[in-house]
Amino acid sequence: MILVYIYAFIVGACVASFINVVIDRLPKGISISKGRSRCDECKTQLKWYDLIPIVSWVLLRGRCRYCGAKIGWRTPLIEIMGGCIGLICLHAFYFDIVTPFVFVCYMILLAITFIDIDTMTIPDELVIALGIMGILSIFVADVPLIEKVIGFFCVSLPMLGLCYIKDGAFGGGDIKLTAVLGFLLGYKLMLIGIFIAIVLAGIWAIFLLATHNIKLQEHMAFGPFICFGAFISSLYGWQLLLLYLSFFNLHL
Structure with missing residues (x-):
């Protein structure tokens, strides 16, 4: 082995x-x-x-x-x-059929992460590639289609709305990325993933502010946190959700 x-x-x-x-x-x-x-x-x-x-x-x-x-x-x-x-x-x-599929998705996320760090942009080509994987996931994953459709909108739509309230709140690439990831993962895992992303991005922003490496009005790349949140959620999302619910004696 x-x-x-x-x-x-x-x-x-x-x-x-x-x-x-x-x-x-x-x-x-x-x-x-x-x-x-x-x-x-x-x-x-x-x-x-x-x-x-x-x-x-x-x-x-x-x-x-x-x-x-x-x-x-x-x-x-x-x-x-x-x-x-x-x-x-x-x-x-x-050795499941899903293994190479997930591997390709993770590699796309790896590319998005470092390109966003370098350029503060997320290439449409990679979002499209992830979208294709999302369509293929209909046949290799056991997430109901309705959950995928809800996942497409559950994060991307609020992010788009926030952009109308505050110009530049999120980049267009971030919104498109959350949409395709939501379809790929389904809304439950996507919500867990974006929660992880927001928490980690907040911690990192506080650190940068404390060390004077960023000013309050400056932007930082959010794509890497979205990618990492999706990565963790796809692996351990259900365990994290069950752990959270157990604190309140709730069940799925």
């Missing part, structure tokens, strides 16, 4: 290596299928042995083989995160 988990980590890291390309190219409007990666400094096309996830970065000590330019730590970090996502999917869903 340990070999299966190792394989899952390797697959996850390799896919995350591609996600690194998506994160770098998509905001720039560069085709993600346009040739092998190049060094940002010397523009040398990298060889296959320069692109082995995690391993190449370690062996090269975080520097370009050809010009010595520093390669950021985030590159192997995302690959490690991808490997961990592979492990989580295998551990949570085993």
Whole structure:
């Protein structure tokens, strides 16, 4: 079994290596299928042995083989995160048909997270990709269609309404993301996910304000918190809901 988990980590890291390309190219409007990666400094096309996830970065000590330019730590970090996502999917869903489906969804969320951190935008291409996964989920998940439809509106519609009350309260990408995630998860898990997102975003905002890294009127990327909330909710949402209800002696 340990070999299966190792394989899952390797697959996850390799896919995350591609996600690194998506994160770098998509905001720039560069085709993600346009040739092998190049060094940002010397523009040398990298060889296959320069692109082995995690391993190449370690062996090269975080520097370009050809010009010595520093390669950021985030590159192997995302690959490690991808490997961990592979492990989580295998551990949570085993060899079920839903496992690769959930894995792809998590990888899309990973790309959205870092693109939003970098650019404060969420590409429509990734929202559409997640929307396609939402449609496919009708056939692979056991969430009733009516719950998916309610999920589409239960968070996105209030967010849209708040934007009319206060201009710029949320970005358009955030609203579209919550809509497709709501359809993907259903309204119950979506509400849990957005609750997690709001709590974590509030804690992070307080920290930034306390450390003077952000001003009161400034915006921060909310997409990463939405993605993380959806990630946790999809894995442990029902357990969290049952735990919450148990405090009040309530039942589903």
